[in-house]
Amino acid sequence: MIGFIHGFMGAPTDWDPILEALDYPSITLDLQTHSSYKAIKEFILQHPPLYLVGYSMGGRIATQLMHDLPDHILGAVLISSPICQASGTKEMRLAQEEEWRGCLKQEGVERFTDKWYQNPLFKTLQNNPGLLAKVQAKRKSLTPNCILSQLDEFSLAKQNIFWDTRITFSHPVLAIFGEKDKKYASMKCESPSVTRQVIPGVSHAVHLEAPTRVASEIKHFLEVNNERHNSPMGTPHPI
Numbered sequence: 001m002i003g004f005i006h007g008f009m010g011a012p013t014d015w016d017p018i019l020e021a022l023d024y025p026s027i028t029l030d031l032q033t034h035s036s037y038k039a040i041k042e043f044i045l046q047h048p049p050l051y052l053v054g055y056s057m058g059g060r061i062a063t064q065l066m067h068d069l070p071d072h073i074l075g076a077v078l079i080s081s082p083i084c085q086a087s088g089t090k091e092m093r094l095a096q097e098e099e100w101r102g103c104l105k106q107e108g109v110e111r112f113t114d115k116w117y118q119n120p121l122f123k124t125l126q127n128n129p130g131l132l133a134k135v136q137a138k139r140k141s142l143t144p145n146c147i148l149s150q151l152d153e154f155s156l157a158k159q160n161i162f163w164d165t166r167i168t169f170s171h172p173v174l175a176i177f178g179e180k181d182k183k184y185a186s187m188k189c190e191s192p193s194v195t196r197q198v199i200p201g202v203s204h205a206v207h208l209e210a211p212t213r214v215a216s217e218i219k220h221f222l223e224v225n226n227e228r229h230n231s232p233m234g235t236p237h238p239i
Contacts, residue, residue, distance in 0.1 A: 001050040002222075004028045004086060005040075005058030007080075007138040008150055009113070014055070018207060020080045021215035022220065031058075032142075041065065045072060051225075052076040053218060055207050057154050060162070066171050067161055073119050075172035075225050077218050080204045083189040083196075093157040104144055113139045114145070121204035124180050128209065135208060169193050172228075174221040176214060178202040183198055195221075 002024060004015045019026055027047060034040045044065060045049070051074050054062035059081020066073045082156060104112040113136050125132050127184065169191040176228035177185040177196070180203040189196075197217050201207040 001048060002026045003047070003050050003052050004217075005061050006031060007053040007054075007056035007058050008154075009116070009147060010055065010058070011138055013081065013138075014208065015053075016051075017211035018215045018218070021212055022219055024219075029058075030094075031150060031154070035146075037061070037064070038094060043104055045070065045129060049074055051222065053079070054081060055079040056081055056182055056204070057150070057156075060156065060159060061154060063167070063169075064159060064161055066173075068171065071197070073171060075221070077174045077176060077221055079176045079207050079214065080178065080181060080184050082147065082184075082187065083169075083173070083183075083194055084167055084187050085162060090163055092156045094155075097151055097155055097157060101148060101205055104151075107148065107186075109142060110140050116171065119204075121181055121183060124201065124203040125205045125209060126177070131182075131208065135205070167191075170222075172225050174217065174224055176206055176217055178204055178206045178209070 004012070004026060006012060006095050008028070010031070011155050011194045013238055015028055029040060029043065034043050040061060049072050052062040052065060054060070054076065054157060056079070059078035062078060065083070092157050101117060117136060125135070127128070150205045152237050161167065167189070170191070171193060173191070175187070175189065175194055175196045177187070177198050179184070179185060179198050179200045184204065185198055199206050199213055
């Protein structure tokens, strides 16, 4: 089984093209419903041991879950998500997050979303106006409180695992980055259990821009690691 965790302002439906391509027993977390880390842990523990797939903020959550629930997580695919210590300082990150909070409170969800997707991280998504419009329309349907809750509850500045020590992974991890996402594609990790895969021609929103390729990489990761766990593809753990 796989548990999918979407990114900031995302939705479970972001994963639909990948889920269809994989055809594998899966659950998707909705961070509007499971709006706290405690709720996510409780939800995960209601299911048998599983793999995680997380995008960006969802990948950070997956990394924390591997650390906190080592016997319940089989491995993870981290998409556009840190695999090394955060750059800068907590104080710098908190200041950046506070700026975004101020933007949301002063200018509203629509303008906040427009500004968010003007970030250079989304360079190739900006060059696909049809897809960008669909993504932004979903995000603009969120309430200010929902966005603020995600900023507060899943703040990178508050995740000590990315600041206090060098990140190590004991689980098998596939880290997927977009070639045009210069900030994340350059990240390296010394843990031997981490495999990096760079997807050409796309930037930060890899799973939205290249879902078929991402699904193929996830499937290969599962095939390799299910052999190690002696659990054939397509045979879910009993619920």
